[in-house]
Amino acid sequence: MLLEKYIEKYINENLKIKDISDIDSIIAKLDSSCKALFKSLSDTGDEKYYNHYAFGYLDNVAYRNEPKLEEIGEGAFRRVYAIPGEEWVLKLSMSSEGSKINKEEIEISQGKHGLGARDIFINIYDYDRFSSIPAWVVCQKVYPLEDNMDMEILKKVFPTFWNIIKNEDDVHKTTELHFVNMISSTLNMFGYYLSRSKSPEVAFYRAADGVSELIDFDDVVFYEDFKRLGSAYSYIRSSDMHAGNFGLTTMQNPGPESIVILDFDADSHI
Numbered sequence: 001m002l003l004e005k006y007i008e009k010y011i012n013e014n015l016k017i018k019d020i021s022d023i024d025s026i027i028a029k030l031d032s033s034c035k036a037l038f039k040s041l042s043d044t045g046d047e048k049y050y051n052h053y054a055f056g057y058l059d060n061v062a063y064r065n066e067p068k069l070e071e072i073g074e075g076a077f078r079r080v081y082a083i084p085g086e087e088w089v090l091k092l093s094m095s096s097e098g099s100k101i102n103k104e105e106i107e108i109s110q111g112k113h114g115l116g117a118r119d120i121f122i123n124i125y126d127y128d129r130f131s132s133i134p135a136w137v138v139c140q141k142v143y144p145l146e147d148n149m150d151m152e153i154l155k156k157v158f159p160t161f162w163n164i165i166k167n168e169d170d171v172h173k174t175t176e177l178h179f180v181n182m183i184s185s186t187l188n189m190f191g192y193y194l195s196r197s198k199s200p201e202v203a204f205y206r207a208a209d210g211v212s213e214l215i216d217f218d219d220v221v222f223y224e225d226f227k228r229l230g231s232a233y234s235y236i237r238s239s240d241m242h243a244g245n246f247g248l249t250t251m252q253n254p255g256p257e258s259i260v261i262l263d264f265d266a267d268s269h270i
Contacts, residue, residue: 019086023138026065026090027126033057034130051096054128054135055079058092077101087141088125099133106137114235120228120261142260144247145183149176157254158183160226164205166213182211187246191233200230224256232261 037057041047062069062081069081069090077098081090093099108117109124122142128134145154154176155162161183165173172182189207197203204226205217214220222230245263248254 019088022067022083022086023088023125026061026069027138029061029065030058030090030128030136033061034128034135038130050131051093051099051133051135054099054131055092055094058136062090062092082141088138089141091137091139093133093135096133099128099131099135102127102134102137103132105139106134109139114232116228116231116234117261120232120259122260122262140249140260142247142249142262143251144244144262145180146244148248148251149180151176151179153248153251153254154179154183157248157256157258158225159223159256160204160221161186161208163223164208164212164214164220166215170212172212182208184246185211187229190229194233200233201226204230225259228256228259229261 034054034057037053038047038050041050041053059079062071067083069083071079072082072089073080077093077095078101079092079094081092082088091102093102105122106124106127107113108121111118123140125138125140127137158179162173162179165182167173172178186204186208189210190204193203193206194200197206201220201222202217204222205214205220208214246259246261248258249260250258
């Protein structure tokens with residue numbers, strides 16, 4: 001049973017039993033709707049239009065679900081839903097482009113772009129199996145940094161970034177927004193320098209050096225935040241690391257292990 005599969009696989013990932021039950025329920029409804037759509041199109045030989053019609057069917061499932069799924073975000077190609085208080089979200093593609101993004105996320109979560117990237121990426125709990133480019137995914141909920149800027153949390157989660165800045169009165173140490181921008185800028189350039197250096201530590205230092213005045217390289221302590229990010233960047237990179245593209249898996253006592261990257265350039269290997 002789906003419920004037993006989730007309990008076995010995710011019992012250690014802080015999902016409540018109610019979360020798992022609701023995931024099981026919504027997936028059954030999504031599968032049923034997709035199956036009906038696929039059969040209808042297959043009967044007329046129009047399977048190629050699956051992703052064109054899927055959003056209307058699936059959006060209706062989300063709207064009619066009990067408890068109701070609330071829309072919490074919308075991008076150019078996907079819409080995101082959640083049940084308040086639960087630690088998972090449903091992402092629906094609104095076009096084939098959205099489905100392609102779903103497919104990339106599934107591949108990253110399965111380790112097809114390196115284990116480091118997989119380990120710092122969201123957990124995918126299940127996805128649409130009626131199409132080669134899935135119309136929906138159910139995945140781990142993430143709290144974007146742009147919505148949760150608290151300096152005490154940021155210092156704890158990103159100790160390497162914090163301690164590499166030389167001056168205590170540096171604007172990147174006195175204002176949350178500037179510190180997050182420093183993190184974003186460093187990560188954007190990290191992949192660039194990593195492709196030109198044999199040392200991840202040197203690449204990271206060079207990436208941060210253009211943002212703030214840094215302590216001497218020999219004095220830098222590379223903490224767990226750097227180790228996780230360096231491992232993630234060992235195969236693929238991200239070149240669009242604005243504060244909405246990375247976040248935390250929890251706001252309850254978060255640390256470097258809570259960091260999640262939401263947007264990798266899956267076609268851009270280092």
